[in-house]
Ligand SMILES: Nc1ncnc2c1ncn2[C@@H]1O[C@H](COP(=O)(O)OP(=O)(O)OP(=O)(O)O)[C@@H](O)[C@H]1O
């Protein structure tokens with residue numbers, strides 16, 4: 001890095017641990033760019049569903065990805081997502097996408113292309129990137145790695161409250177089961193599974209507020225050279 005201010009912060013952890021909420025605020029505080037890599041896997045999944053491609057068909061998914069432009073752009077409320085030039089920011093959060101995304105994300109061919117694209121996005125530093133393999137595969141030499149966790153019960157409770165605020169009806173037990181299923185697929189896949197990098201700082205946020213989390217990470221980021 002030629003500018004010590006432009007550190008790269010890798011934020012990994014299981015579903016609904018609060019990664020994107022924290023990452024957005026940390027980026028805002030530091031004047032960094034925020035990149036949500038889950039959105040890229042979700043966008044491919046959304047297109048695969050539209051094209052009736054089976055999430056288990058690695059070659060067809062890869063061919064589709066090679067003919068797909070995924071753009072992430074900063075917006076007022078966070079990151080905007082574009083698929084082949086069309087905005088799909090809210091479409092990629094649909095339940096059908098959530099249910100299938102971990103099966104799409106487990107393939108070697110899909111992951112190596114996604115990692116390549118993500119590495120191009122972090123070249124200049126000054127970024128907070130969140131996902132499942134950022135500290136282990138995308139930016140293994142990141143200046144700061146954080147592995148955010150919380151109990152499955154608390155993560156399901158947070159998602160349930162989020163849905164309630166958005167007027168989306170949901171069942172707590174179903175949400176918890178969906179989160180646990182996704183975590184299981186993500187952490188047991190053969191290619192870059194969800195795992196804490198050896199040199200990541202573990203942050204159990206079960207009893208932490210969003211402000212506590214943001215303050216903690218920005219404090220450590222400042223120690224590692226980031227200035228706002
Ligand atoms: N420390 C916290 N305390 C209470 N609620 C939180 C905390 N962090 C995040 N939340 C809330 O939990 C919900 C899930 O957070 P968020 O979407 O940031 O998780 P995530 O890790 O990015 O999830 P995913 O990987 O599934 O996209 C959001 O409604 C968010 O406002």
Ligand SMILES: Nc1ccn([C@@H]2O[C@H](COP(=O)(O)O)[C@@H](O)[C@H]2O)c(=O)n1
Pocket residue numbers: 015016037038039041042101102103105130131132133134182186
């Ligand atoms: N670096 C990443 C990011 C995401 N995934 C997969 O995408 C799913 C959706 O991610 P969200 O953060 O939007 O919930 C996630 O469950 C993983 O299957 C990934 O593999 N690597």
